[in-house]
Amino acid sequence: MSTTESYEYTARYYDAAYGELSAQRADRAFYENLAVECGGPVLELGCGTGRALLPIAARGIACTGVDLSPAMLAQFRRKPGAAAVTLACGRMESFDLGAARFRLIFSAFRAFQHLDTVEQQLACLARVRAHLAPGGRFAFDVFNPRLERMALDSEPETLDLSFTHEGRSVKRYVSATRDRVNQLIRITMRYVEETGPGPARESIVHLSMRWFWRFELEHLLHRAGFTEVTIHGDFDRSPVGRTSPAFVVLAR
Numbered sequence: 001m002s003t004t005e006s007y008e009y010t011a012r013y014y015d016a017a018y019g020e021l022s023a024q025r026a027d028r029a030f031y032e033n034l035a036v037e038c039g040g041p042v043l044e045l046g047c048g049t050g051r052a053l054l055p056i057a058a059r060g061i062a063c064t065g066v067d068l069s070p071a072m073l074a075q076f077r078r079k080p081g082a083a084a085v086t087l088a089c090g091r092m093e094s095f096d097l098g099a100a101r102f103r104l105i106f107s108a109f110r111a112f113q114h115l116d117t118v119e120q121q122l123a124c125l126a127r128v129r130a131h132l133a134p135g136g137r138f139a140f141d142v143f144n145p146r147l148e149r150m151a152l153d154s155e156p157e158t159l160d161l162s163f164t165h166e167g168r169s170v171k172r173y174v175s176a177t178r179d180r181v182n183q184l185i186r187i188t189m190r191y192v193e194e195t196g197p198g199p200a201r202e203s204i205v206h207l208s209m210r211w212f213w214r215f216e217l218e219h220l221l222h223r224a225g226f227t228e229v230t231i232h233g234d235f236d237r238s239p240v241g242r243t244s245p246a247f248v249v250l251a252r
């Protein structure tokens with residue numbers, strides 16, 4: 001199963017799974033403040049169910065979202081405020097929104113890490129540059145790889161999340177293997193949904209995530225033609241430090 005198929009399969013759980021986590025995450029506020037700073041129009045790549053984009057649209061800023069998963073976009077369209085957002089089903093490596101140009105293009109919650117190869121990453125960055133208005137900014141976040149974890153070939157299955165979906169309890173178990181040659185984590189997620197007295201409903205999905213090193217990101221963005229690149233260590237815009245959880249990238 002590919003990453004694309006995984007999102008198709010688990011779109012129904014996405015908001016319930018990340019509802020609580022996202023409340024703790026400062027990423028939504030970061031992207032919303034950035035959108036206010038930059039002004040619209042705003043484009044999100046890998047917009048998913050609209051978790052980060054809908055609060056921006058609610059401020060009256062013109063918003064467009066691109067995602068390759070019809071199921072994630074279907075969840076997005078069901079939400080209040082979605083009618084104000086232009087949505088397109090497509091890949092961030094090849095999207096073409098014609099003459100539309102954006103003051104801010106962003107990709108929240110590690111969606112950029114679904115681009116496995118340098119060719120895909122450069123293709124995406126070229127599409128971003130083609131759609132940026134003069135002086136416009138590109139922002140995205142990836143996790144800061146912890147060396148001690150990256151050194152492990154595999155991690156056994158553990159309970160990662162518990163949440164409620166349509167009144168039923170769901171547990172998500174996650175295991176991972178690492179391909180260090182290609183900087184890829186191959187993740188297996190097993191969702192177990194209690195369905196009452198009968199056997200639990202189980203779905204297993206696989207997805208891959210590319211990990212990035214800090215200076216690799218700087219080189220990648222410069223290679224793609226960005227001239228101003230800033231990398232923060234968290235959504236509070238603090239500098240990258242030993243224990244920073246993320247690389248939060250701003251480029252123009």
Ligand SMILES: C[S@@+](CC[C@H](N)C(=O)[O-])C[C@H]1O[C@@H](n2cnc3c(N)ncnc32)[C@H](O)[C@@H]1O
Nearest residue numbers: 007046047048051068069091092108109111114
């Ligand atoms: C972790 S979710 C993030 C969703 C949303 N940005 C958020 O913050 O909640 C990753 C999203 O990226 C989408 N995605 C993955 N690869 C993609 C690609 N190559 N082009 C466009 N969207 C992609 C998935 O379908 C999924 O909706």
